[in-house]
Amino acid sequence: MKNLVNVALAYQAKGMSVLPLLNKKPLIKFADRPALTADEIKKLWKKYPTASIALKTDKFFVVDIDRHENGADGFNSFDQLPKEWFPETLSQTTKHGGKQLFYLKRDEMTLHQMIGWQPGIDIKEHPNNYVVVAPSDGYSWENKNPIVKAPLDLIRTINQSRATKGHTNRVSEDLNLTRERNSTTDVLETIASGLGDQGQRNKALAALCGALFFRSVKPRLAYKLVNIANENSNDPLPQKELDRTFESILNREMQNGGG
Incomplete structure (x- = not known):
C-alpha cells in the first residue's frame, strides 16, 4: 500500500486531528489528547508506512449511511428524510458500499452522538471517535466540496430522537412509590x-x-x-x-x- 504521509500532513495542515490506523485500529492512544503535530505524523508514518488515515470527529460529525446484510438499508432510510437537512457537503464512499456525509459542528447547539439514529444510519460525533477517510484502502471522496455547517433543524432532530429513544419502557411511570418525593x-x-x-x-x-x-x-x-x-x-x-x-x-x- 502507498505511504499516505503526505495526505495525512495535508489533513493536519487543514486543522484536522489525524490518526494512523492498521486494520481500522488506531496505532496510538488518542482519547482526550491533542492533535498530532506534523513532526509526529512524519515519525509515525515512517514507523508504520502502510498505515491508513482516520480523522477524529472533534470538529465535525459524520452521517454514516450503510447497508447491512439481512438488516436495515440506510439508503432507504435516507431517502425518506427531508432533503433540506442535508445540504451539499464533503462526502465519501466507504469500503463496503456505504456513504458518509461530513458536517461541521455548531457552537450554538450541542450535538450528541447517536448510533442507530435511523435504520442503517449512525451519527458519529464524539470527540474521541474517528472515521477512516480516503485515500485509505476502499475509501474514496465523492466530491471536493468544503465541509459545511449542519442545519440547526438536523441537530435538533437528532437530539430529540436520542432523548426519545433513551427512554425506557421497562418501568412504569405510574408506579406507586411508597416514599414521598422531596x-x-x-x-x-x-x-x-x-x-x-x-x-x-x-x-x-x-x-x-x-x-x-x-x-x-x-x-x-x-x-x-x-x-x-x-x-x-x-x-x-x-x-x-x-x-x-x-x-x-x-x-x-x-x-x-x-x-
Missing part, C-alpha cells in the same frame, strides 16, 4: 431528564446550580452535573451560555458565604 428528587430528575424546553432552560439551569450549591456539592462536581443535565436536554444550551450562568451563580454563592 426537593432532592427534583434535582436528580432535572439532571436525568434535562433543562426543559427553550425559554425555560436558563431558569432551570440557575435553579439547578443553586440547588447543588445549597447541598454543598463541590463546584467542580456541580459543573459536571449541570453539563450532564444540559446534554440530556432536547435542545441544549450553548456551552458559553451555560458557563456564564454557572459562574454567575457560583460567584453569588461565594459572596453570600457559600462554597
Whole structure:
C-alpha cells in the first residue's frame, strides 16, 4: 500500500486531528489528547508506512449511511428524510458500499452522538471517535466540496430522537412509590431528564446550580452535573451560555458565604 504521509500532513495542515490506523485500529492512544503535530505524523508514518488515515470527529460529525446484510438499508432510510437537512457537503464512499456525509459542528447547539439514529444510519460525533477517510484502502471522496455547517433543524432532530429513544419502557411511570418525593428528587430528575424546553432552560439551569450549591456539592462536581443535565436536554444550551450562568451563580454563592 502507498505511504499516505503526505495526505495525512495535508489533513493536519487543514486543522484536522489525524490518526494512523492498521486494520481500522488506531496505532496510538488518542482519547482526550491533542492533535498530532506534523513532526509526529512524519515519525509515525515512517514507523508504520502502510498505515491508513482516520480523522477524529472533534470538529465535525459524520452521517454514516450503510447497508447491512439481512438488516436495515440506510439508503432507504435516507431517502425518506427531508432533503433540506442535508445540504451539499464533503462526502465519501466507504469500503463496503456505504456513504458518509461530513458536517461541521455548531457552537450554538450541542450535538450528541447517536448510533442507530435511523435504520442503517449512525451519527458519529464524539470527540474521541474517528472515521477512516480516503485515500485509505476502499475509501474514496465523492466530491471536493468544503465541509459545511449542519442545519440547526438536523441537530435538533437528532437530539430529540436520542432523548426519545433513551427512554425506557421497562418501568412504569405510574408506579406507586411508597416514599414521598422531596426537593432532592427534583434535582436528580432535572439532571436525568434535562433543562426543559427553550425559554425555560436558563431558569432551570440557575435553579439547578443553586440547588447543588445549597447541598454543598463541590463546584467542580456541580459543573459536571449541570453539563450532564444540559446534554440530556432536547435542545441544549450553548456551552458559553451555560458557563456564564454557572459562574454567575457560583460567584453569588461565594459572596453570600457559600462554597
